Amino acid sequence: MHAIIIGAGVAGLSLAASLASRSVRVTLLEQESAPGMYASGRNAAIARSYESDPYLSMMAKESILTMYNRNTMERELIRQTDLWMEPLEYDYQEDSFLEMQSDPLKENFRSQSGSVDLPDGSTWKALKLPSGGIMDPGAILQDLSEMARRGNFTFIPNTKLTGITISDNRITTISTDGKYDSGFSLSGDEVLVLATGSWAASPPAGITALPLIPHKRHLFVLRSPNGPVAPDFPIYWKENSEFYVRREGPQLIATHGDQTPAASDNYAPDSAAEERFSEAARHAFPFLADFQLVRHWACLRTFPLDGRPVMGYDPHLANLFWHAGFGGRGMSLSYAIGDYSADLLLAGPRLEDETTNPFTPHRFF
Template sequence: MANFDLAIIGAGMAGASLAAEVGGHLRVLLLEAEEMPGYHTTGRSAAFWEECYGGPEIVPLSRASEAYLRDGGFLSPRGALYIGRSEDRAKLDAFEARFADSGARFERLPSAAAQAHVPSLRAEWSEAIWQPHCADIDVAGLHQHYLKAASAAGVELVTRARIESIEREGDGWRLRSADGREWRVGALANASGAWADQIAELAGARPLSIQPLQRTMLQVRADPPLPRTGPLTLDISGAFYFKPESANAMWFSPHDETPVPPSDAAPEELAVAQALDIFAQVLDAEPVKLERTWAGLRSFAPDRKPVIGWDARAPGFFWFAGQGGFGIQTAPAAARLAGQVLRDAQRDEMTLALDAERFSPARFG
């Protein structure tokens, strides 16, 4: 039985990025239930960096991650539009007020200017806020980058290792996988996404009500297609978003949030039908072919902020969970902060302005 300082459970974006951050300092074991790390939520995202996404409390994490993502070549500029109808003007005003001091960069467009960005947008969607800095993220590239960095730092990745037993052993833990392999580790980091509460229960820690919410995505071939370099377009009321994916196809989501137990999420027919209904209300285009549909789980703590820090009641149990709908775009700063909190290490330029207390599990009492 091998000994490690730290086992990270889950090798999605959260676990991989944390492993890369702490690998050079600790003997780290990265355990993943699936054959392929990234099979669950990380591999199912809409792949954008949109600085207001997740609300003003998430903006600092997204902004702090920007330079790392840009310098690493993981961002492709796209721009984003929040749109509404004339009756939604108050919602656009409220958005501007809510994010005014957040550090996010945006501007209100004159009425009917949105159609210059999205020519097939129906005329009633006349109101818009423009975010020039929104970009696509190369999610697979970023995930691989972190897995490679972790490996180079000596982290041992073990796949097909579904942890089903976690027991106290001395000051540390003894872990057992479904196929009977065992590891002895000093500490445990819970980066298991939708399974975060289940892992806490296995370890005898108090679950934090981290709820997986299912979201549906469609890849649609539309006639006319969106301009290839067109923006990510989001409803100010939160009922849809879409963006071009290739010359002819686009990604479209009805922005659904259905509470479900952790699972290998699959799209519901009803959610796909609802998405196509919304498509018709928003775009003057024919959805000529539904090329692909998928669903993923966005997992949120009750206050929709990530949970980063040691569990005060379960010594040696570290939370890195609740990344919700922003776990890719915040990964660099969130993982850097998590690594520093975990090792009780000095902050650096990336994390200096972040308030770790806001993300601590201690906020749940």
């Protein structure tokens, strides 16, 4: 098999790494000059293991555990940071994970009810997750790239997939605007993988679109009036407002949890975002009122209508595979989704429903 993966975000790289380790030939095409220029390089990098979706819950825990175990002196993928949160839904998979996992680090994945003193002296009753952490997206992308490069892997930057041709329910050629100027043919054992992040919502003509919707979210860097924030500043997350805040060096990163449907390439910050953020911050965590906004940016989180990622063969085109829709959890899930999709890819196309693959694209048809 030869997998031609489009998109070098964390999703494309995680799949490339897993396939390459199984001796599958992989070519990764990326429209930009380097990996991680969009969601994978501009996210809040909070590792969150607590999930209400049963399948995502297990994947997130396994992936985050892998990150802790892959940390080295030279490369820190994740830094342990207590995550205090007010969840809206219960994680029913926590006990199952603790029972089946033998790794001693599993104890960090046990959530604890407690209370924490906030910087303004108030006390907040919340759930403490010692497994929480702040990831380093650059280090994770580098780690996955190196894993891929140990196999039969070719990375082609500055090359955008622009179109496809189809015959007998198969993609026969793909066209690009980069190195393969006039495009190239796909032979019998070649599969095209869409790992295109927000652009998966607007695939090339000929591919039936799935109900994927990019949602814009803004992140803000804040400076404390009292100098650098303490190195042990935890992550605070209120799910009812989706407001979260964490430490970033001497400053903080926060969001008011906005999620506005947007076009696949609309990464421009909205003019009203700052005002809305300041208002939300005053309500969610009043201690932030004295902090100064330093800068902000916008980024797209791409969700399927049912909120669950899409991993699996396309129901219409036999050699098309989807690996997209990772919403607000793609970084946390990174070390699990590659293996999951690699298994499906190697098994080949089949008739499937949500009982055989909860992430199947077939569920929408």
